[in-house]
Amino acid sequence: MIDIGANLTAPAFDADRAEVIARARDAGVHGIVVTGTDLASAAVAADLVATREGLWSTAGVHPHDAKSVPGGWLTTVEALAARDAVVAVGETGLDFHRNYSPPDAQRGVFAAQIQLALRLDMPLFVHDRDSGGETARLLAAHDAVPERVVIHCFTGSRADLDAWLDAGYYIGITGWICDERRGGELRELAPLIPDERLLIETDAPYLLPRTMPRRGPGAPAHGRRNEPAFLPWVAREVARCRNATPQEVGAMTARNARRLFRLPCRPDLHGSTPPATGEKPALPHASAAGEAPPAEGSETAPERSAAVE
Numbered sequence: 001m002i003d004i005g006a007n008l009t010a011p012a013f014d015a016d017r018a019e020v021i022a023r024a025r026d027a028g029v030h031g032i033v034v035t036g037t038d039l040a041s042a043a044v045a046a047d048l049v050a051t052r053e054g055l056w057s058t059a060g061v062h063p064h065d066a067k068s069v070p071g072g073w074l075t076t077v078e079a080l081a082a083r084d085a086v087v088a089v090g091e092t093g094l095d096f097h098r099n100y101s102p103p104d105a106q107r108g109v110f111a112a113q114i115q116l117a118l119r120l121d122m123p124l125f126v127h128d129r130d131s132g133g134e135t136a137r138l139l140a141a142h143d144a145v146p147e148r149v150v151i152h153c154f155t156g157s158r159a160d161l162d163a164w165l166d167a168g169y170y171i172g173i174t175g176w177i178c179d180e181r182r183g184g185e186l187r188e189l190a191p192l193i194p195d196e197r198l199l200i201e202t203d204a205p206y207l208l209p210r211t212m213p214r215r216g217p218g219a220p221a222h223g224r225r226n227e228p229a230f231l232p233w234v235a236r237e238v239a240r241c242r243n244a245t246p247q248e249v250g251a252m253t254a255r256n257a258r259r260l261f262r263l264p265c266r267p268d269l270h271g272s273t274p275p276a277t278g279e280k281p282a283l284p285h286a287s288a289a290g291e292a293p294p295a296e297g298s299e300t301a302p303e304r305s306a307a308v309e
């Protein structure tokens with residue numbers, strides 16, 4: 001499985017970032033896309049993923065930060081997007097829930113990033129909250145390429161979901177689905193997402209899955225902090241809602257992530273060398289640990305064994 005959205009540059013991970021990545025690997029996570037949310041975090045993310053196998057990142061400006069972009073910011077995003085293992089433009093979008101940036105600033109910064117993604121032929125990692133449909137309208141107005149857009153951390157209504165799916169976008173599901181108080185609607189909508197449009201993510205350090213035990217064995221060791229190692233809890237709940245197995249969800253969402261982000265051929269979190277052509281192989285580790293996905297690759301199994309042996 002692949003975590004398509006983790007804020008690994010957050011200060012919450014400063015003390016133990018390497019251990020966090022190692023724990024994700026041990027939990028059967030094959031890859032992590034590290035979210036860049038402003039120029040500084042996108043640069044740190046690009047540095048982080050440049051030297052580590054199984055990590056990729058995004059470069060962009062979150063709507064919360066739209067008001068504080070310096071002159072020439074788009075050139076900086078473009079330069080970051082050109083770096084090795086940076087695979088998407090974003091996080092970008094509209095958030096009228098708190099309006100940390102004025103809506104007009106958000107619209108301008110979002111539109112510029114849509115156009116940049118189109119020009120670079122890169123995916124867009126989109127944040128949408130309480131935009132009243134405006135995020136969808138802006139994407140459509142700029143002719144965003146459907147199979148190059150992911151609506152990350154989807155928590156919207158049936159109408160919202162229908163609009164995204166009609167447009168052909170990918171949908172990212174976080175641990176919001178594990179929240180017994182707020183996740184009810186998402187649990188009902190999760191089965192409506194077509195197999196080939198579904199993605200999973202932790203949005204760590206936020207959104208700790210509430211299905212995890214609070215104490216005792218298996219409880220998170222760092223209070224309320226979420227981390228990519230907890231992605232299996234998201235996969236499990238998504239699987240329960242879709243009447244599938246966690247292995248199936250892990251496999252299909254990993255295939256989707258590799259397709260959307262065109263994850264380049266480079267070693268994954270276990271350092272296995274990918275084949276010269278084709279998609280990144282699954283981790284050999286997963287089957288050894290018993291947890292994950294032989295199926296992660298049903299489609300890549302031959303390549304995987306070739307890579308391992």
Ligand SMILES: [Zn+2]
Nearest residue numbers: 091127152153
């Ligand atoms: Zn977001």
